[in-house]
Amino acid sequence: MATNPMHQFQVHRVGPEIKFGGIDLSFTNASLFMFISALVICLFLFLGTKEKKIIPNKMQLISELLYNFIAKMISDTAGTKAKPYFSFIFSLFVFVLICNMVGMLPYSFTVTSHIIVTLIMAMFIFVAVTVIGFIKHGFKYLSIFVPSGVPALLLPLITVIEIISYLSRPVSLSVRLFANMMAGHTMLKVFGGFVVSLGILGGWLPLSFSVALTGLEILVAFLQAYVFAILTCIYLNDALNLHH
Amino acid sequence: MDKDDGDFKTRLKIAKEKFNKDFLAESNKRGSFMGSAFRLGTELVAAVAVGTIIGFILDSWFDTKPWLIIIFFFLGSAAGMMNIIRTAKKMQKEE
Numbered sequence: 001m002a003t004n005p006m007h008q009f010q011v012h013r014v015g016p017e018i019k020f021g022g023i024d025l026s027f028t029n030a031s032l033f034m035f036i037s038a039l040v041i042c043l044f045l046f047l048g049t050k051e052k053k054i055i056p057n058k059m060q061l062i063s064e065l066l067y068n069f070i071a072k073m074i075s076d077t078a079g080t081k082a083k084p085y086f087s088f089i090f091s092l093f094v095f096v097l098i099c100n101m102v103g104m105l106p107y108s109f110t111v112t113s114h115i116i117v118t119l120i121m122a123m124f125i126f127v128a129v130t131v132i133g134f135i136k137h138g139f140k141y142l143s144i145f146v147p148s149g150v151p152a153l154l155l156p157l158i159t160v161i162e163i164i165s166y167l168s169r170p171v172s173l174s175v176r177l178f179a180n181m182m183a184g185h186t187m188l189k190v191f192g193g194f195v196v197s198l199g200i201l202g203g204w205l206p207l208s209f210s211v212a213l214t215g216l217e218i219l220v221a222f223l224q225a226y227v228f229a230i231l232t233c234i235y236l237n238d239a240l241n242l243h244h
Numbered sequence: 245m246d247k248d249d250g251d252f253k254t255r256l257k258i259a260k261e262k263f264n265k266d267f268l269a270e271s272n273k274r275g276s277f278m279g280s281a282f283r284l285g286t287e288l289v290a291a292v293a294v295g296t297i298i299g300f301i302l303d304s305w306f307d308t309k310p311w312l313i314i315i316f317f318f319l320g321s322a323a324g325m326m327n328i329i330r331t332a333k334k335m336q337k338e339e
Contacts, residue, residue, distance in 0.1 A: 054256075157319075160319055161319055161322050161323045161326060162323070162326075164291060164294055164295045164298065164316075164319055164320050164323040165291055165323040165324075165326055165327055167294050167298070168287075168290040168291040168293070168294040168295075168320075168323060168324075168327065169290075171290040171293060171294055172283075172286045172287050172289070172290030172291070172327075175286055175289070175290060176283070176286040179286070227283060231283070234334075
């Protein structure tokens with residue numbers, strides 16, 4: 001019985017050790033659960049789109065709902081110019097969502113509770129958005145650091161503040177997802193530990209908390225995936241439509 | 245069969261409209277509100293952290309400890325405030 005609530009976040013090797021020029025490339029439980037999530041997504045969407053009926057079955061209904069949901073989100077926040085990036089945002093949302101949801105299963109591992117995973121995703125988005133901005137607008141893209149209607153005296157100060165604000169995007173994006181997932185899972189484990197230590201007499205109260213927290217965690221898992229995707233859309237919007 | 249088909253199409257259209265209006269609008273709104281609430285907190289902290297880290301790096305470059313870290317801490321706080329005001333404005337616009 002692992003009573004340490006942080007034990008669930010440990011990354012350990014699954015299978016043989018693979019060393020490649022001093023870098024440890026072994027297959028870990030984190031990679032395993034990323035692989036499982038990707039497999040679940042592929043299988044689900046494959047089965048959901050296999051039969052194209054007018055009256056859909058449940059699988060098809062959920063896949064279509066998912067498609068509509070993302071399509072509407074992109075057109076609402078980033079406009080029609082963001083249509084070419086649909087597949088990227090769809091994959092991002094579904095991957096984060098399924099990773100969070102797979103993490104809710106007992107004995108599983110939550111990939112998104114590790115900051116390195118979320119930070120890499122956020123960094124990729126940040127670099128991609130910056131590159132897209134420079135491709136679309138050239139050096140005029142730098143004008144997002146210079147807001148209009150600012151007195152010349154304050155301009156250097158505001159520009160520095162704007163640059164810090166721009167650089168803080170990947171940090172806030174990744175920390176939000178990571179902190180939410182880690183805090184939630186730690187809390188679940190702590191309450192689970194209370195149930196065991198208080199025994200059959202006193203364990204009912206923490207057990208009921210645990211049940212309620214599980215429901216909340218599922219909501220958070222969905223919400224954080226949604227926030228991750230919608231913020232990507234907002235950043236994309238800033239890059240595509242300069243001075244909104 | 246033909247009559248049935250036409251009937252079905254109109255029914256589908258009505259159902260779709262109803263679904264879009266009620267369900268999607270409702271769930272989208274609620275989702276984005278809670279999402280924005282989660283957003284505000286990290287927005288401030290991230291900007292302060294990034295500002296302080298920049299100050300720390302510049303300090304070790306120019307050997308000006310501890311002045312730049314202090315200046316950039318305040319600049320980062322200002323950036324965080326600006327982030328929050330911007331997010332709040334966006335939220336109000338959506339309303």
